[in-house]
Amino acid sequence: MGFIQAYKMAIKSIRGNKGRSFLTMLGVIIGVASVISAVAFAQGSTKNITDSIQKLGTNLIQINITGRNSNRNMSYEDLKEFAEKNIDIIGAVAPQSSTSAKVKYGTKNMDTTVIGTTPEYERIKNVHVTQGRFILDFDVDYRQNVALVGTAIVREIFQGKDPLGEKIKIKGQIFKVVGVLEERASSATRSDDDQIIIPVTASRMITGTSAIRNFSVEAASAEKVKTAMESLEAFLLKIYKNENTYRVFDQSQMLDTLGEVTGSMMIVLGGIAAISLIVGGIGIMNIMLVSVTERTKEIGIRKAIGAKRKNILTQFMIEAAVVTGIGGILGLLLGFSIIKFIIGGLNIVPAVYSIPWALISFGISLLVGIIFGLFPAYKAARLNPIEALRSE
Amino acid sequence: MIQIYEMYKTYQINDIKIEALKNINLRIKQNEFAAIVGPSGSGKSTLMNMMGCLDIPTSGNYILDDVEVSSLRDDELAEIRNQKIGFIFQSFNLIQKLTALENVELPLIYQGINTKERLRRAKLVLENVGLGDRLDHKPNELSGGQQQRVAVARALINNPPIIFADEPTGNLDTKSGIEIMNLLKELHRKGNTIILITHDNDIAQQADRIVRINDGEIVEDRQVV
Numbered sequence: 001m002g003f004i005q006a007y008k009m010a011i012k013s014i015r016g017n018k019g020r021s022f023l024t025m026l027g028v029i030i031g032v033a034s035v036i037s038a039v040a041f042a043q044g045s046t047k048n049i050t051d052s053i054q055k056l057g058t059n060l061i062q063i064n065i066t067g068r069n070s071n072r073n074m075s076y077e078d079l080k081e082f083a084e085k086n087i088d089i090i091g092a093v094a095p096q097s098s099t100s101a102k103v104k105y106g107t108k109n110m111d112t113t114v115i116g117t118t119p120e121y122e123r124i125k126n127v128h129v130t131q132g133r134f135i136l137d138f139d140v141d142y143r144q145n146v147a148l149v150g151t152a153i154v155r156e157i158f159q160g161k162d163p164l165g166e167k168i169k170i171k172g173q174i175f176k177v178v179g180v181l182e183e184r185a186s187s188a189t190r191s192d193d194d195q196i197i198i199p200v201t202a203s204r205m206i207t208g209t210s211a212i213r214n215f216s217v218e219a220a221s222a223e224k225v226k227t228a229m230e231s232l233e234a235f236l237l238k239i240y241k242n243e244n245t246y247r248v249f250d251q252s253q254m255l256d257t258l259g260e261v262t263g264s265m266m267i268v269l270g271g272i273a274a275i276s277l278i279v280g281g282i283g284i285m286n287i288m289l290v291s292v293t294e295r296t297k298e299i300g301i302r303k304a305i306g307a308k309r310k311n312i313l314t315q316f317m318i319e320a321a322v323v324t325g326i327g328g329i330l331g332l333l334l335g336f337s338i339i340k341f342i343i344g345g346l347n348i349v350p351a352v353y354s355i356p357w358a359l360i361s362f363g364i365s366l367l368v369g370i371i372f373g374l375f376p377a378y379k380a381a382r383l384n385p386i387e388a389l390r391s392e
Numbered sequence: 393m394i395q396i397y398e399m400y401k402t403y404q405i406n407d408i409k410i411e412a413l414k415n416i417n418l419r420i421k422q423n424e425f426a427a428i429v430g431p432s433g434s435g436k437s438t439l440m441n442m443m444g445c446l447d448i449p450t451s452g453n454y455i456l457d458d459v460e461v462s463s464l465r466d467d468e469l470a471e472i473r474n475q476k477i478g479f480i481f482q483s484f485n486l487i488q489k490l491t492a493l494e495n496v497e498l499p500l501i502y503q504g505i506n507t508k509e510r511l512r513r514a515k516l517v518l519e520n521v522g523l524g525d526r527l528d529h530k531p532n533e534l535s536g537g538q539q540q541r542v543a544v545a546r547a548l549i550n551n552p553p554i555i556f557a558d559e560p561t562g563n564l565d566t567k568s569g570i571e572i573m574n575l576l577k578e579l580h581r582k583g584n585t586i587i588l589i590t591h592d593n594d595i596a597q598q599a600d601r602i603v604r605i606n607d608g609e610i611v612e613d614r615q616v617v
Contacts, residue, residue, distance in 0.1 A: 005501055012489070012490075013489070016489045297485070298487050298489075300485075301485045301486075301487055301498075302487075302498065302502075303470060304444075304446060304473060304479055304485070305473065305474065305479065305498055305499045305502070305546065306470050306471065306473045306474020306475070306499055306502045306503070306550075307470060307474075307502050308466075308467040308470045308471070308502070309466060309467055309470075310467070311502055384447075385446050386441055386446050386447055389446075389481070389485060
């Protein structure tokens, strides 16, 4: 008996039992669909974050001052002086004082994040201005109360009105709007659109302190990142005398950490999905066992007229494989619809279609069918023809 | 054709040993029409299972067509059943999901014969048993007599030398029963060896030879005159 014949028999038997066949497939359908949509979600979020990190450039070094009760402090001027002395390794420095504050315009107000910085910020952090201008050295040096606003603020409190030249109030201080920041396409950093950027000198009035906790430093080149980090660490140690009060890190470390996080996310999601596939497989075994019991008589007849063990085994194995194969394909369709309509529709992460993962999960589902179909098929093949014929 | 020497079959159920067949010695020649007769529980079905290669004896020898069968493995028995034996059962034993044509072609599938040839032969045998217009009917769409004729067609498709008929008329009305018996007689005339298993003496009388079995032993073996 050939493979094609066994395949035809399997199709005949599946079609003869449509409802049950579908229920048998359901476990596999859900399993495969959850594997590929889980993977798509994980890959989508990874891509999202990786993209926004890489957009910042590979020369970027971040300094965070974490020590709280430190009576020593590094000011922006200290770091700037250090950068000017090490021009061969450090390209630019931008301080970032960040505080949340309410901004008012007329009767409207909204909660925003106010960032105090210098003109270098525009280049280092890859910020774009769509209207007006960025902060100038003049604004920093003469502590001008000027501000750039994000698109969310334009929408919320200016309600589409041209904000340039308008006066807004931040914590009681009046600022003149001189520019509008470009809308961030990336949805993970959506909150950036409600930012306000002001000169670092002006932000001292808002935060109430001249201590700045975050600095973005641009190394002179990608190759100088390591050297720059080492010299920055040495410089910071001299000021703070304690390695635990500050952190210096670059993009590769951020990407590494991200890789670890998304890696474990993939493992967890993959694990859950794999369990659902195994549960689907047990479902197949269950139904196949019932089917073998129900069809004992048929097996007896087939054996009496000359079917060998191998023939019966093949018949049931192929039946299991065909059921899971069809289930796998339906699962892929369901999974891709989930990616397209749910993940794509919610637009939280970009929809990623992973063909290798689709093939892997389809392959696993077939394997599950064959493994879990083996025991019932073996049981059927071993039936004694006389006893099988006697059963009703 | 069939030679049985000192065949015993013992079943062990828990601690009780049941001797279903005791010291059976039997020879059936080619183109004989033999009836094996006995009340239920006499061992006639066990004997048919042995002769039909559905089971192997506990001891003794069974030579079918010059092949010693009693020591063969499962799959080898299946091959002999497929090529040398046709079965007709009391309860027809057709596969309900398959049409008459599909049921009849089944033995050929296990011989690896291609679809076209299978269908041609299956159609031919069904026409020969008078069911040329019922090819695509499923068993539950056929009468008992028609179902049994499908079973006869299935038994014949391989041109097996031996046909075993186990109470072939047991589930049929008188008229259909006569039709089936006539089919068997016709096969006998064409050269097949027919072994009929029955508890019904009237049916048995239609054979050429009667082998009576009781309590697992042959108690009578005579030619019908």
